Amino acid sequence: MTATSSIAFLVVAGGRGSRAGEGLPKQYRPLLGRSVLAHTLKALHAAAPQAVLATVIHADDRELYDAAAQELPADARERLLAPSTGGASRQDSVRNGLEALASLEKPPKVVLIHDAARPFADAALIARAIDAALDHGAAAPGVALADTVKEVDAAGKVTATPERARLRAVQTPQSFAFDLILQAHRTAASKALEFTDDAMIAEHAGHAVHIFEGDPANFKLTTREDFLRATALLLNALPDVRTGQGYDVHAFAEGEKVWLGGVAIPHSHGLAGHSDADVLMHAITDAIFGAIADGDIGSHFPPSDPQWKGAASSIFLKRACERVRERGGMIAHIDATIVCELPKIGPHRDAIRASLAAIMDLDIDRVAIKATTSEKLGFTGRQEGMAALAIATVRLPG
Structure with a gap:
């Protein structure tokens, strides 16, 4: 030949x-x-x-x-x-x-x-x-x-x-x-x-x-x-099913909106962070990196690097998705929970799901977003900040 x-x-x-x-x-x-x-x-x-x-x-x-x-x-x-x-x-x-x-x-x-x-x-x-x-x-x-x-x-x-x-x-x-x-x-x-x-x-x-x-x-x-x-x-052809978990917190700071899943939600405060402080996207990004045992968001995008100051968190999430696809795999499902007293997440849930699905190039029915309060307990209960937890399920070649 x-x-x-x-x-x-x-x-x-x-x-x-x-x-x-x-x-x-x-x-x-x-x-x-x-x-x-x-x-x-x-x-x-x-x-x-x-x-x-x-x-x-x-x-x-x-x-x-x-x-x-x-x-x-x-x-x-x-x-x-x-x-x-x-x-x-x-x-x-x-x-x-x-x-x-x-x-x-x-x-x-x-x-x-x-x-x-x-x-x-x-x-x-x-x-x-x-x-x-x-x-x-x-x-x-x-x-x-x-x-x-x-x-x-x-x-x-x-x-x-x-x-x-x-x-x-x-x-x-x-x-x-x-x-x-x-x-x-x-x-x-x-x-x-x-x-x-x-x-x-x-x-x-x-x-x-x-x-x-x-x-x-x-x-x-x-x-x-x-x-x-x-x-x-x-x-x-993708029999290796894996899950990863992610967790992130950000404190409230001066501002008029918070970014959640790429959606700007009006609020009395913003969230403090080196990037845009999208606590939900950070948790999901870490969950994906965890599922493929590929470090975490900090190892890929260190906060000490000035180029990430104020950066859109979609950059981080897209990179995590690319790492899965580079290995011939796919993201099968994302399940995430936002923990806060305010703002109310329910009215924005579908917009957040649609935004995340577009960023990750997934069908929207593969993205689940939930929200809960902490019954006024802890830093989220005192409205000092927000937390997010996420689980990512990925499939890789055997």
């Missing part, structure tokens, strides 16, 4: 597919805290770390794409090229991506064209795809059919029963010698011919397409049921 530096992945992410629901194009829908596109790019990078990652996106999706790119590990982002803009059809989009690769100082020798909505391509499948492209010039993964297939007419009458052993359900990535598929796409465009996949374009150009072994797990996310199946698979 050739060195992976001469290989490019071309990920087609310009579709508007809505059968999966939720409004967003399915490649940007969240899947356990990370977009489908980010899951796909991460898997491809893990399979061939030195390959470049090229994407084709819809003209309206640049912000969604940029957010997905930020979800990738740093080493994957380094291999990510600027995205190309898609065309009126998938075929046009792929051609645009190929032309962008052709404009590189050193175009790839092999290109693997992959659907953004297939996040489960593993290293073994990618290795087979690369070898097949090198050996045959044009190749696609295929899965043998388990069911008998019938050909029917417009009235539903069976007209033929193809021999099942000769049939394959074709997947992506389809892999090609780069010059071969680029010229085949150019030829199809010049003749205004439309095909359903890149293998057909290579066939029309006169190239034999080799079918190599696909993978049933490499399914395409299309329906709501597909997303449920994908969620189950990802959870099964």
Whole structure:
């Protein structure tokens, strides 16, 4: 197999597919805290770390794409090229991506064209795809059919029963010698011919397409049921369930508001602290660091460092979440309690949950916030300050 530096992945992410629901194009829908596109790019990078990652996106999706790119590990982002803009059809989009690769100082020798909505391509499948492209010039993964297939007419009458052993359900990535598929796409465009996949374009150009072994797990996310199946698979890959606890206190000081979970709540006093003194966010941050045994907020953001004076605590919380994701894990749940006599937390609870969910990139139903008094006992009872306790549940790879 050739060195992976001469290989490019071309990920087609310009579709508007809505059968999966939720409004967003399915490649940007969240899947356990990370977009489908980010899951796909991460898997491809893990399979061939030195390959470049090229994407084709819809003209309206640049912000969604940029957010997905930020979800990738740093080493994957380094291999990510600027995205190309898609065309009126998938075929046009792929051609645009190929032309962008052709404009590189050193175009790839092999290109693997992959659907953004297939996040489960593993290293073994990618290795087979690369070898097949090198050996045959044009190749696609295929899965043998388990069911008998019938050909029917417009009235539903069976007209033929193809021999099942000769049939394959074709997947992506389809892999090609780069010059071969680029010229085949150019030829199809010049003749205004439309095909359903890149293998057909290579066939029309006169190239034999080799079918190599696909993978049933490499399914395409299309329906709501597909997303449920994908969620189950990802959870099964994160069997190491851990919990961490966090606790923080801050004294009241002069001010007109307190920050809780990134929400400014009007009050007769503020909270004293080196940063913005968001006692709730500090407790949650420590709980997450504790769950992955990665120190505490003070070791990552020491109060002796002047750069953190007055800093927004969202910086700290986002970093704790990044540390979980850098390890291939996810935050499964946050449960936190605020202890104070005043201000009243109930009217602000949902705003706080929404703020924290956005900062941590979690569904809001994974963030629980409670509040209690200390029955006028202790420093919180005397309204000298506030306290917060938090438990974080995370899942990591085994």
